[in-house]
Amino acid sequence: xxxxxxxxxxxxxxxxxxxxxxxxxxxxxxxxxxxxxxxxxxxxxxxxxxxxxxxxxxxxxxxxxxxxxxxxxxxxxxxxxxxxxxxxxxxxxxxxxxxxxxxxxxxxxxxxxxxxxxxxxxxxxxxxxxxxxxxxxxxxxxxxxxxxxxxxxxxxxxxxxxxxxxxxxxxxxxxxxxxxxxxxxxxxxxxxxxxxxxxxxxxxxxxxxxxxxxxxxxxxxxxxxxxxxxxxxxxxxxxxxxxxxxxxxxxxxxxxxxxxxxxxxxxxxxxxxxxxxxxxxxxxxxxxxxxxxxxxxxxxxxxxxxxxxxxxxxxxxxxxxxxxxxxxxxxxxxxxxxxxxxxxxxxxxxxxxxxxxxxxxxxxxxxxxxxxxxxxxxxxxxxxx
Numbered sequence: 498x499x500x501x502x503x504x505x506x507x508x509x510x511x512x513x514x515x516x517x518x519x520x521x522x523x524x525x526x527x528x529x530x531x532x533x534x535x536x537x538x539x540x541x542x543x544x545x546x547x548x549x550x551x552x553x554x555x556x557x558x559x560x561x562x563x564x565x566x567x568x569x570x571x572x573x574x575x576x577x578x579x580x581x582x583x584x585x586x587x588x589x590x591x592x593x594x595x596x597x598x599x600x601x602x603x604x605x606x607x608x609x610x611x612x613x614x615x616x617x618x619x620x621x622x623x624x625x626x627x628x629x630x631x632x633x634x635x636x637x638x639x640x641x642x643x644x645x646x647x648x649x650x651x652x653x654x655x656x657x658x659x660x661x662x663x664x665x666x667x668x669x670x671x672x673x674x675x676x677x678x679x680x681x682x683x684x685x686x687x688x689x690x691x692x693x694x695x696x697x698x699x700x701x702x703x704x705x706x707x708x709x710x711x712x713x714x715x716x717x718x719x720x721x722x723x724x725x726x727x728x729x730x731x732x733x734x735x736x737x738x739x740x741x742x743x744x745x746x747x748x749x750x751x752x753x754x755x756x757x758x759x760x761x762x763x764x765x766x767x768x769x770x771x772x773x774x775x776x777x778x779x780x781x782x783x784x785x786x787x788x789x790x791x792x793x794x795x796x797x798x799x800x801x802x803x804x805x806x807x808x809x810x811x812x813x814x815x816x817x818x819x820x821x822x823x824x825x826x827x828x829x830x831x832x833x834x835x836x837x838x839x840x841x842x843x844x845x846x847x848x849x850x851x852x853x854x855x856x857x858x859x860x861x862x863x864x865x866x867x868x869x870x871x872x873x874x875x876x877x878x879x880x881x882x
Contacts, residue, residue: 508724515731516550519738545583552576563631577656581663592674800866835874
């Protein structure tokens with residue numbers, strides 16, 4: 498085994514282990530989802546990591562186990578052309594302007610048709626002919642199966658097409674979202690640092706994938722592009738998974754306008770940095786926004802809900818959120834949450850299907866940890882009223 502093969506092997510193993518580790522971490526974090534929307538997002542991220550992991554594993558088989566690769570022809574194709582679709586869906590989900598995601602299943606139609614053609618055609622081509630195509634290292638064979646061999650070796654070209662098309666879609670969505678987010682509300686929004694880095698990594702991956710297609714074949718150049726692609730895409734896996742697990746979904750950081758610098762209300766809620774240089778969770782907090790979040794996302798249904806769980810969603814720090822609730826609602830955070838739980842309990846009681854259910858079961862369904870917490874919440878409201 499020569500040095501070049503060692504280099505290629507090492508380059509291919511990096512994204513395999515990275516994708517596998519990120520997939521495992523995302524899977525563990527899926528059990529701690531606060532909302533159905535977060536669970537959906539993590540499901541899509543896990544699908545993205547799974548399909549890319551499959552792609553790199555099939556490439557390893559292409560190099561070291563040609564016989565196995567013949568059987569992985571269609572999975573390899575899926576691993577080549579599906580990741581851009583899933584990456585686009587992730588960005589679409591992060592930039593959605595409505596509570597529900599609307600991702601058309603038509604995006605999966607073209608990959609499904611191409612996969613069906615590959616699979617059907619492969620059933621009529623002898624194993625030895627397919628193995629010869631693999632051993633020829635992406636050079637089509639002449640003769641009876643020349644047309645099939647051209648199709649068999651077209652995976653890099655198809656990957657290039659899907660990368661260009663769907664990364665173009667992704668760029669358009671990001672620009673459109675930025676224009677929507679940068680409204681005339683007295684705030685300046687800029688792409689967050691991690692998003693800028695993610696875009697740079699994505700463009701670098703497209704460049705290192707597309708460029709070799711238009712250059713003369715060179716083993717050294719191919720190895721270099723493979724190594725760079727592996728490192729770049731591994732960085733994308735880590736960056737994306739980290740921010741999804743940490744619930745850092747915000748794509749744009751919010752800054753106050755220069756003239757708002759003397760406004761104490763803006764300074765307290767939208768400070769750009771703390772004294773130690775760490776960025777605060779920023780955002781324009783209003784009663785309407787907080788009520789809408791509780792009404793639509795219903796975080797109070799989680800019995801262990803803490804004020805820190807709302808920091809990312811509201812884009813403000815803990816102190817600002819606590820002070821805002823005390824000032825605008827006249828109660829502390831725990832009582833504010835329990836008020837929502839009591840409203841939910843009344844709604845559940847009014848349902849005919851719950852007439853035979855006990856108060857304990859309905860209270861647990863409304864988010865109370867136990868009956869003691871429920872009775873305390875009721876007593877607190879009675880004393881006030």
